[in-house]
Amino acid sequence: MVNDERRRHLQSQLSFSTQNQTGTLYLVPTPIGNLGDMTFRSVDVLKRVDLIAAEDTRNTQKLLNHFEIETSQISFHEHNTQERIPQLVAKLKAGQNLAQVSDAGMPSISDPGHELVVACIEAGIPVVPLPGANAGLTALIASGLDPQPFYFYGFLDRKAKLQTEELSELKTRSETLIFYEAPHRLAKTLTRLAKILGDDRTASLCRELTKRHEQFIRGTLEELLNWASTSDRVRGEFVIIVNGNPDGNATVKTADFSNLSIEDHVDQLMATGLKPNQAIKEVAHLRGMRKQEVYQIFHHLDQN
Structure with a gap:
């Protein structure tokens, strides 16, 4: 039986109801590289809203200029989240429509956005997500590894000790694993992946997705580490797709x-x-x- 505590927190809200008394928060994905991946709907929403909350207004302005979008921006990033959220919620309550964007891809996925979504839900403000580009899923479907089930982890901790602890918890998972990594940390991360998950685990490196120099490097973690340690092309953001452990939590589940x-x-x-x-x-x-x-x-x- 559903208890009273859960029943009090049940919320049902229509995204496009004409009876909404507030503005709407639109979560708008932006291209991860190729501007041609911007959807017609995303452009339309960015043109119609009253304000765009952007992770980096300078970066987003280039996108707005390309699509001839004249909507004003306000900065919203990890360093001003607590200051901005009350301001943005107040604007939404006053009836303004806002769009929230990150520098690339889906808001809230390894980027700012989640806290604002939670604040809007608590305030009864409609939150409307738009579909669009996502680096993790784009890499997954071309990796050659099993696309489902998958376990999205994003960025591992930068500290070696904490990263080792994270990977130790993940090593038994049977799902395909998805990580993000910066080029200057790639070799060190692959070293720990190979050591903890096993250097014979199959994986795929995906770099510069949707851009001119898009590249997939497929092999074992040992082979990928050798590539990262010797190649002169360790540039651009990377998605690391790692095969799940066939002897991991699947055996526990059965x-x-x-x-x-x-x-x-x-x-x-x-x-x-x-x-x-x-x-x-x-x-x-x-x-x-x-x-x-x-x-x-x-x-x-x-x-x-």
Whole structure:
């Protein structure tokens, strides 16, 4: 039964209702390289809104100039998020329509945007997403690796110790893994990927997607590391697609847990290297339960 706490937070909102009393926040993807990937709808929305919240106004202005868009901009990036959100929400409440864009690709995917979306949802402001370019999925479908299921991770932590911990948690995942990386960190990241996931794991490097020098380098992690260590073409942003572990969490999912208590089931998954919250989430998935319910049972919390 759905409890009262969840029922109070249930929200249903029509994106294009004429009864909305506020403005609308449009999440507008921008090209990841080739300007020809800008959609007609995205151009139209950017022309019609009252204001564009941009990650880098100088970068976005080049895009606006190309499509003859004269809408004003306001900066919205990771360093001014807390300052800007109340201002933008106030404008939306006053009836203005806003578009939010990142420098390239989908807003909120490894770029600013999520916090503004949450604030708008809490304020009852419609949030309308537009489909468009995304580097991770673009690379995935041409990688030659299994496109589904996949696990999008984005950027790994820059600190070696934390990156090692992240990869140690990911090494048993059976899904195809998607990472982003900058060219100057590529070799170091591939070194840790090969060491922790296994140098014989198949993978694909995808660089300069949709641009003139678009390139795919496919092979094992060891071969990709050798390429990155010797090539003079380690330039541009990279997407790293890595084959999942065929002997990873797939074996755990098919194991018989019918005789295990919730606590023992979580403990069993933790023994494979999962952190407590990951194990709790997996048990909830396998048993068709709510994560919060498993959490309460495992930690012996009062469920009343």
